[in-house]
Amino acid sequence: MLVLASASPRRQELLRSAGISFISHPVDIPEVPRPGEEARAFAERLALEKASAVGEPGLGNFVLGADTVVIVDGQILGKPQDQADAGRMLRLLAGRSHQVSTAVCLQGPRFPPDVRSQATLVTMDPLTESEIRSYVATGEPMDKAGAYAIQGIASRWISRIEGDYSNVVGLPVWLVWQMLREHHYEPESGYG
Numbered sequence: 001m002l003v004l005a006s007a008s009p010r011r012q013e014l015l016r017s018a019g020i021s022f023i024s025h026p027v028d029i030p031e032v033p034r035p036g037e038e039a040r041a042f043a044e045r046l047a048l049e050k051a052s053a054v055g056e057p058g059l060g061n062f063v064l065g066a067d068t069v070v071i072v073d074g075q076i077l078g079k080p081q082d083q084a085d086a087g088r089m090l091r092l093l094a095g096r097s098h099q100v101s102t103a104v105c106l107q108g109p110r111f112p113p114d115v116r117s118q119a120t121l122v123t124m125d126p127l128t129e130s131e132i133r134s135y136v137a138t139g140e141p142m143d144k145a146g147a148y149a150i151q152g153i154a155s156r157w158i159s160r161i162e163g164d165y166s167n168v169v170g171l172p173v174w175l176v177w178q179m180l181r182e183h184h185y186e187p188e189s190g191y192g
Contacts, residue, residue, distance in 0.1 A: 002185070005050040005065040010151070010170045018173045020180075021187055022064070027053035031067070031078055039071045043103035044115045051105040051113065062185055065105040068170045070146030072098040077146045086136045089147035095126035097160075100146070100168045106179045114179055118172040120163030122150070127157060145170075 004011060007026035015022050029049045033042045044067075051065030070077040072092050080086035103117040127135075135154065141147035148154035150161075150168045166173045 001061050002180070002187075003054055003061055003063045005054045005063055008170055010149075011066060014166050014169060014171045014173050015176075018177065020173075020177070025054050025063075027065075029053060033076055039069050039074075039076045039099075040101055040103070040117055040119075042076060043067045043069045043101050044105070044117055047103040047105040047117075048113055048115050051107045061109065062180065062183070063105075063107040064176065065107075066102060066171050068100065068102040068145045068167075070098055070100050072096070079143055079145055080141060080147045083136050083142075086141040086147040087132050090127060090132045090135065090141070093124050093146060093148070094132070094157075095124065097121055097123040098146070102167045102170060102172050104172065104176055104179065106176075106183060108183050108185075111183055114183065116175060116179065118164060118167050118175050120161055120165075120167045122158060122162075122168055123160040124148075124154075125157040125159050131157075 002022040004022045004024050005027045012024060027050050029046060031046060046067035047065045051063045054063045077089050080089055099119050100122055101117055101119045105113050105115045107113045138153060140149050140152050150158055164172050164174060
C-alpha cells in the first residue's frame with residue numbers, strides 16, 4: 001500500500017489520475033526554511049520530514065512525502081501568510097520566469113529514504129494591480145506555493161512551462177512512478 005503523507009487535494013488527484021492507489025495520512029510539519037538553507041535542500045528536507053512523520057513503513061507499505069517551492073531571484077516563495085503576502089508574491093512573479101521545485105521522498109520497508117527533486121521553469125504574463133487584487137480575492141492563492149494555482153484561474157497568465165506540468169501542480173507524477181518502479185512497488189489494487 002502507498003501512504004501519501006499529505007492532505008493536498010491536488011497531490012491526491014494527480015495520483016488518482018495516474019491510476020496509483022494510495023491512502024492519505026496528513027501530517028503537520030512547520031514549513032520554515034533554516035537560515036541559509038537553499039530552496040532545493042529546503043524542499044527535500046520537508047519531503048523527508050513529512051514522510052518520516054507518518055512513521056516507519058510497515059511490511060509492504062511505502063510512504064510518499066512531497067513539498068513544492070517556488071523560487072524567484074533566489075528567494076523561496078512558500079504559501080502566503082495572508083492576502084497582502086499573496087499580492088506581494090504575485091507582483092514578484094508577474095512578467096517573468098520562475099522555477100517551481102518539488103521534492104519527493106519515498107520510504108519503504110527494505111530501503112532507506114529515497115529523496116529526489118524536479119524543477120520546472122514557468123513564465124507568467126505581466127499582471128495589473130486589478131488582476132492581482134481580483135485573483136487574491138478569489139482565495140485560490142492562499143494555500144499554494146508562490147500564491148498561484150497553474151491548474152486554476154492563474155492558468156490564463158501562464159505563457160510557457162519548460163518541464164513537467166504535474167510538478168508545478170504539486171507532484172511530479174513521472175518521477176514518483178519511476179521511484180516506485182525502481183523500489184519494486186507492488187500495487188494492491190487499481191491500475192497501478
